[in-house]
Amino acid sequence: MADVDITSLLSSIVGPERVTDKDFDIIPYSRDLSPARQKFPTHVVMPETKEEIQEILRIANEHDIPVYIRGGGTSHWDAYLPQEPGILLDMARMNQILDIDERNLTVTVQPSCTFSKLDRELRKQGLTYLCSEAGGPAMTVGGSVMKAGSGPHSTAKFGYHGDSDVITLQMVLPNGDIVETGSAAWPGAGKIKRQCLGPDLAGMFIGAEGVLGVCTELTLRIRPVSNFKERLLTMMSSLDDVIEFGHFINRHVGDEYLQGIYLWVDPNEPDAFLVMMDVFGYEEEIIDHRKRRILQWLKEHGYESMDPAPAHDYFDRILTGLTDIFAAGVWHFFGAGTIAIDKIRFLYKVWKEELVEKRGYKKAGFGGQVVPRSWLAFMVTNYKEPEEWDEIIKLANEINEICHEGPLVPYGIGGKDGLMPYLASHDTGYYRLLKMLKKTLDPKNILQRGIMIPKEELQ
Amino acid sequence: MRIDEYKDMIYACGRCNFCRGQEFNERCPEVFTQYWESSTARGRMAIARGILEGKLKYSEDLAERIFGCFMCARCREECKKAAQIDVIAITKAMREDFVEQGIPIPVEGAQMADSAYESGNIFQESAKAHSAWASGLQFESGSGILFYPGCLASHRFKEKTNILVRVLQAAGYKLDFLGDDQKCCGTPFWISGKMEHATKWVQDYVDMLSERGVKEIITPCPSCFRAFDEEYPSILGVETLPFKVKHTSEVLEEIIERGKLELKNSIDVVVTYHDPCEIGRYKEIYESPRKVIKALPGIKFVEMDRVRADAFCCGGGGGVKLMFSEHSEKVSAERLVHVQATDAEILSTICPACEMNLTHAVYKADAPIRVLDIAELVAVSAGIVDEEILDPYYIPDD
Numbered sequence: 001m002a003d004v005d006i007t008s009l010l011s012s013i014v015g016p017e018r019v020t021d022k023d024f025d026i027i028p029y030s031r032d033l034s035p036a037r038q039k040f041p042t043h044v045v046m047p048e049t050k051e052e053i054q055e056i057l058r059i060a061n062e063h064d065i066p067v068y069i070r071g072g073g074t075s076h077w078d079a080y081l082p083q084e085p086g087i088l089l090d091m092a093r094m095n096q097i098l099d100i101d102e103r104n105l106t107v108t109v110q111p112s113c114t115f116s117k118l119d120r121e122l123r124k125q126g127l128t129y130l131c132s133e134a135g136g137p138a139m140t141v142g143g144s145v146m147k148a149g150s151g152p153h154s155t156a157k158f159g160y161h162g163d164s165d166v167i168t169l170q171m172v173l174p175n176g177d178i179v180e181t182g183s184a185a186w187p188g189a190g191k192i193k194r195q196c197l198g199p200d201l202a203g204m205f206i207g208a209e210g211v212l213g214v215c216t217e218l219t220l221r222i223r224p225v226s227n228f229k230e231r232l233l234t235m236m237s238s239l240d241d242v243i244e245f246g247h248f249i250n251r252h253v254g255d256e257y258l259q260g261i262y263l264w265v266d267p268n269e270p271d272a273f274l275v276m277m278d279v280f281g282y283e284e285e286i287i288d289h290r291k292r293r294i295l296q297w298l299k300e301h302g303y304e305s306m307d308p309a310p311a312h313d314y315f316d317r318i319l320t321g322l323t324d325i326f327a328a329g330v331w332h333f334f335g336a337g338t339i340a341i342d343k344i345r346f347l348y349k350v351w352k353e354e355l356v357e358k359r360g361y362k363k364a365g366f367g368g369q370v371v372p373r374s375w376l377a378f379m380v381t382n383y384k385e386p387e388e389w390d391e392i393i394k395l396a397n398e399i400n401e402i403c404h405e406g407p408l409v410p411y412g413i414g415g416k417d418g419l420m421p422y423l424a425s426h427d428t429g430y431y432r433l434l435k436m437l438k439k440t441l442d443p444k445n446i447l448q449r450g451i452m453i454p455k456e457e458l459q
Numbered sequence: 460m461r462i463d464e465y466k467d468m469i470y471a472c473g474r475c476n477f478c479r480g481q482e483f484n485e486r487c488p489e490v491f492t493q494y495w496e497s498s499t500a501r502g503r504m505a506i507a508r509g510i511l512e513g514k515l516k517y518s519e520d521l522a523e524r525i526f527g528c529f530m531c532a533r534c535r536e537e538c539k540k541a542a543q544i545d546v547i548a549i550t551k552a553m554r555e556d557f558v559e560q561g562i563p564i565p566v567e568g569a570q571m572a573d574s575a576y577e578s579g580n581i582f583q584e585s586a587k588a589h590s591a592w593a594s595g596l597q598f599e600s601g602s603g604i605l606f607y608p609g610c611l612a613s614h615r616f617k618e619k620t621n622i623l624v625r626v627l628q629a630a631g632y633k634l635d636f637l638g639d640d641q642k643c644c645g646t647p648f649w650i651s652g653k654m655e656h657a658t659k660w661v662q663d664y665v666d667m668l669s670e671r672g673v674k675e676i677i678t679p680c681p682s683c684f685r686a687f688d689e690e691y692p693s694i695l696g697v698e699t700l701p702f703k704v705k706h707t708s709e710v711l712e713e714i715i716e717r718g719k720l721e722l723k724n725s726i727d728v729v730v731t732y733h734d735p736c737e738i739g740r741y742k743e744i745y746e747s748p749r750k751v752i753k754a755l756p757g758i759k760f761v762e763m764d765r766v767r768a769d770a771f772c773c774g775g776g777g778g779v780k781l782m783f784s785e786h787s788e789k790v791s792a793e794r795l796v797h798v799q800a801t802d803a804e805i806l807s808t809i810c811p812a813c814e815m816n817l818t819h820a821v822y823k824a825d826a827p828i829r830v831l832d833i834a835e836l837v838a839v840s841a842g843i844v845d846e847e848i849l850d851p852y853y854i855p856d857d
């Protein structure tokens with residue numbers, strides 16, 4: 001980093017109270033939800049406006065200082081930890097709901113508005129945003145969309161956040177330019193349509209984990225709350241049945257058969273497949289019909305519907321926080337990503353044979369959720385820090401290696417302790433285009449340096 | 460270091476940020492006033508871990524983050540879902556570490572503990588001044604039921620405390636009172652981390668009360684209540700003490716439920732209720748005060764948006780009122796905004812610290828709202844005091 005007084009420069013933009021270089025203020029930003037190695041920013045700054053971000057990026061470019069971006073800081077793939085000394089933007093203060101447009105069914109928020117707060121405010125007007133992630137009360141809309149979040153809720157119909165619910169974005173580019181996407185780019189048109197003006201540039205930023213720009217505003221699709229819901233739970237005895245059930249759900253997505261399906265397999269009972277379902281909608285008759293069809297399928301395949309209490313508990317806590325998450329230690333997700341419905345066999349086999357049987361590791365469960373045409377699947381363990389750290393890293397790396405050599409698309413790329421090495425090792429046209437975009441938009445590699453694309457590949 | 464004892468809990472933080480909650484900047488009163496992640500539970504666990512691993516040291520600069528915690532337990536409540544970390548215990552241990560390592564702590568915090576030790580109360584006043592509120596009241600020495608107001612209720616709320624005792628006595632409670640022998644319960648020691656005199660203080664107090672034949676303590680102060688109920692047994696390493704302690708919220712509920720007072724006057728006002736952290740989240744006493752308010756004829760009871768386990772602190776906790784008064788004022792002003800959104804004319808609560816902080820906020824905003832202890836509402840309804848105390852511009856003698 002250049003020999004300049006960065007603290008003073010940043011203070012001149014946001015005021016001294018929103019810049020810190022104190023060791024005790026910095027250390028809380030040095031880890032994420034994963035076992036990624038600790039990495040420290042040199043400064044943390046809390047912008048409140050897009051203009052402040054513009055100015056910070058200008059200084060960063062001028063002095064060649066990398067800038068990292070953090071929302072709620074609940075992601076788990078080394079996706080905001082400073083890969084080299086630099087400034088971290090703590091976006092926390094940009095957390096307002098800017099506009100609820102009841103007529104066009106859209107909401108415009110600042111990036112660090114939490115889903116939970118958004119839902120609470122929307123519900124006061126009988127509206128909702130169907131958040132699919134299970135990250136709890138502090139996950140932010142911006143953080144989630146910037147890494148194309150998805151999860152147990154509502155995925156069967158709606159998929160990843162980025163699939164259809166994002167309408168327009170406002171982004172500050174690495175060079176400080178402020179751009180809007182979709183209809184918002186056309187003067188006076190409003191924030192009503194994503195795909196209406198040339199290429200879908202929102203899609204370019206969704207899932208880019210901040211490497212192409214800082215998100216400062218998002219407009220999302222909202223809908224009236226649905227009054228009727230049913231939770232179902234069953235235990236299947238074969239993965240083939242789970243797969244067929246996945247296809248059954250997938251085929252009826254157009255009919256809104258089911259909004260959420262969550263699979264969980266306990267490592268001590270690797271042949272028992274717990275499936276939880278969440279069905280909801282606007283008309284009781286429709287919900288009854290969907291429920292009947294599911295029960296009929298289960299019956300035809302010899303399964304019973306069990307007490308749905310665990311499914312209620314699970315789905316009801318998606319926004320407020322699942323329980324006992326760290327009771328047996330902190331988390332590590334690995335072998336995680338997107339995979340075609342039939343190919344979940346591959347991932348399950350890796351989990352069962354490589355992890356549980358060959359390596360004898362019986363603390364990581366296997367889970368997933370059906371997204372249209374695919375699963376979002378994962379393995380997750382609870383481990384004790386710091387004593388089990390080495391073991392868990394070695395194990396997870398070995399499993400990741402096998403999974404990503406196969407058809408599992410990495411979910412959450414992040415930095416060197418995330419899945420970046422796997423993306424970088426595949427010399428695809430996609431990856432070359434991504435690097436080209438990055439070089440064009442961020443010639444000095446200021447934003448999220450070392451995240452998603454190794455620094456050396458951009459020189 | 461005292462935090463060594465909490466190593467497992469500190470490492471159990473999985474960094475989920477549940478503790479920051481959906482309001483993000485507005486949930487934890489410390490992050491509301493100090494912005495930084497280092498002011499949240501997740502940040503504090505990172506700091507504690509850094510200290511345990513030798514990557515960070517306690518420093519005078521750090522004091523504001525550790526002593527600026529309101530100890531409201533909102534984060535601890537949320538962490539019950541995640542890792543069950545006792546953030547309050549760890550914060551107290553960190554404050555103790557400051558003192559043990561000789562790192563300067565906020566002067567006002569140190570003074571509070573010293574005053575309590577030297578003069579027997581946090582205001583460094585005489586014992587006479589400490590019991591002046593009781594003038595004109597009769598007590599029954601040796602009755603076994605001790606009325607223990609604590610420092611704040613004795614000094615800052617003489618009239619309220621006097622009214623409370625009249626309510627209890629009218630309901631038939633035969634109260635003992637320590638008079639000039641009353642001293643602070645010791646809370647300033649564990650709030651400030653200055654624990655050098657705590658064990659002896661606590662032991663002496665228990666001996667003194669046992670000798671006097673005290674079987675039950677009734678106190679309006681949640682901190683004193685928790686001191687006798689939790690801190691004393693913990694410091695002395697015992698399961699129970701020779702006496703029980705009750706907070707007035709439970710006693711008033713008993714009075715109402717058993718019909719010990721005739722509630723003859725209708726009080727036609729809109730009332731809301733602020734949950735004090737130390738009886739709410741700490742002790743899960745949410746229903747008792749509400750039952751009492753709702754039982755009073757005429758009252759229209761309205762709830763604020765953030766109540767019970769989700770309630771925002773009044774700004775009076777953790778010693779912050781003394782150590783960082785501007786933070787405290789910012790938080791109480793915000794809580795007043797929540798009150799004003801209900802259009803209530805009376806803000807009731809049942810904690811002298813909350814009453815003081817919120818009263819200051821009301822005065823500062825010149826809001827037409829009166830802050831009352833629930834006992835005062837009961838007193839008006841039972842005809843023990845005149846309804847003039849309901850008037851927003853009523854000024855008590857104290």
Ligand SMILES: Cc1cc2nc3c(=O)[nH]c(=O)nc-3n(C[C@H](O)[C@H](O)[C@H](O)COP(=O)(O)OP(=O)(O)OC[C@H]3O[C@@H](n4cnc5c(N)ncnc54)[C@H](O)[C@@H]3O)c2cc1C
Pocket residue numbers: 033068069070071072073074075076079080091111132133134135136138139140141142143144145146147148149150151152209210211213214215216322325474475476
């Ligand atoms: C209990 C629990 C359950 C979870 N369940 C799920 C789940 O079901 N599905 C799932 O996908 N994840 C899950 N997660 C992980 C996490 O909560 C989500 O990934 C969440 O979306 C991250 O949001 P955040 O605000 O914490 O983002 P952060 O962690 O702060 O950031 C995420 C990424 O976005 C970037 N970013 C943040 N803000 C901006 C911005 N304004 N502009 C540009 N880039 C930005 C960051 O640099 C980083 O790369 C879970 C986490 C927890 C604790």
Ligand code: SF4
Pocket residue numbers: 326471472473474475476477478479500501504537538541542543544
């Ligand atoms: S809720 Fe508990 S485990 Fe989660 S970040 Fe906060 S302190 Fe850590």
Ligand code: SF4
Pocket residue numbers: 486487488489490498499500527528529530531532533534535546
């Ligand atoms: S106890 Fe209250 S003030 Fe202290 S960190 Fe927790 S929520 Fe914040």
